[in-house]
Amino acid sequence: MKVRIINESHHPLPQYATAQSAGVDLRANLDAPITLQPLQRALIPTGLRIALPAGVEAQVRPRSGLALKHGITVLNTPGTIDADYRGLIGVILINLGSEPFVINDGERIAQMVIARHEQAEWELTEELDETERGDGGFGHSGV
16 A cells, blocks of 8 residues: 655654564654653654545554553554544653653654554444343453
8 A cells, every 4th residue: 555655854754664564663753852751741743744545544553662661652542643634643642651751853652553444334223133242341251
């Protein structure tokens, strides 16, 4: 799938790290480092704009290394970039760790996965088909 991209940053285009990678790393595009204090959040610019085909979204997800080592995650994970959005991509990061975390220009801050999706056509009804689970919710299957 071809995706048109404008790179207003001074970093290379996002790339897949391996042949089987699902996501590409997004980099911070900063004039100066940003320090996230514990429980602080910030919108981190990437300098990228994309034009996705209809029926496709980009999902912005945390990087596992930042989450495990520092408690840094994407606040609205996964963040969705719709096919009709043409603005700059920003990543809402939050520091859930116990120490301040410095985000430097060019640092890999999140990953972006391109995924197909469908839009539902709602069909109003009075009842739903029966299943084994039924209306069993959280924890219904036991330990």
